[in-house]
Amino acid sequence: MKSVVILASGNGSNFEAIVRKIRSNNWPIEVRALITDNPGAYVLIRAQRLKIPYEVLDFKSFPNKVAYNTMLFERLKANTPDLIILAGYMRILPDFIVEHFRNKIINIHPALLPAFPGVRAIERAYEAGCKVTGITIHYVDERVDSGPIIEQVCTKVRKGESLESLEKRIHRLEHKFYPLVIKKLLLGD
Numbered sequence: 256m257k258s259v260v261i262l263a264s265g266n267g268s269n270f271e272a273i274v275r276k277i278r279s280n281n282w283p284i285e286v287r288a289l290i291t292d293n294p295g296a297y298v299l300i301r302a303q304r305l306k307i308p309y310e311v312l313d314f315k316s317f318p319n320k321v322a323y324n325t326m327l328f329e330r331l332k333a334n335t336p337d338l339i340i341l342a343g344y345m346r347i348l349p350d351f352i353v354e355h356f357r358n359k360i361i362n363i364h365p366a367l368l369p370a371f372p373g374v375r376a377i378e379r380a381y382e383a384g385c386k387v388t389g390i391t392i393h394y395v396d397e398r399v400d401s402g403p404i405i406e407q408v409c410t411k412v413r414k415g416e417s418l419e420s421l422e423k424r425i426h427r428l429e430h431k432f433y434p435l436v437i438k439k440l441l442l443g444d
C-alpha cells in the first residue's frame with residue numbers, strides 16, 4: 256500500500272477527483288491526510304464528506320511564515336507519505352521542504368508551463384488569445400510552478416468559446432489526468 260498526503264487551499268475539486276478515482280478503482284493508495292492552510296476552504300467539507308483525515312494549519316494563527324512551514328514540515332514527516340500532492344495549494348513551499356522531499360512532491364497547474372505560471376492561469380491564457388492551452392503536472396522545485404514536467408495535456412480553445420466553458424474543460428482535464436499520473440508514479444503503468 257502506498258500513501259499520499261494532499262495539500263489544498265480552496266475548493267478542492269482535484270482532491271475529490273483523486274480520492275474518488277482511487278476508491279472506485281481500488282488502487283492500493285491510502286490518502287493519509289488532507290492538509291490545508293485555510294480553515295475556510297471548501298476542501299474541508301469534501302474531506303469530511305469523504306471521511307479523509309484532515310489537518311488545518313491556519314496560516315494566520317502562526318507568528319510568521321517560518322513557524323507555519325516548520326509545523327507543516329513536521330506534519331508532512333509524521334504522515335510518512337510516498338508522495339505529496341499539491342492540489343490548489345496556494346502557498347510556496349520553502350526550500351527545506353522541497354529539498355527533504357525532492358521528487359516526492361507534485362503539483363498541477365491549469366496551463367501549459369512554462370507559460371502562465373502563478374494565479375489565474377486559465378484566464379490569462381484566454382485573455383492572451385491562446386489558440387491552445389492545457390494542464391501541466393510537474394515535480395515541485397524551489398520556484399513557483401516550476402520543476403521537471405511529468406505530463407502535459409493540451410486542448411484547443413474553441414472559436415468564440417467563453418472563459419467559463421474553457422475553465423470547465425480545463426478542470427475536467429485536471430480531474431481526469433491528475434489521478435492517472437498519481438497512479439502511474441506510485442504503482443507503475
Ligand code: GAR
Binds near residue numbers: 268343376
Ligand atoms: C486547479 O485548477 C489547479 O490547477 C490550480 O488551482 C486550482 C485548484 O482547484 N493551481 C494553480 O493555479 C497552481 N498555481 P481545486 O481546489 O478545485 O482543485
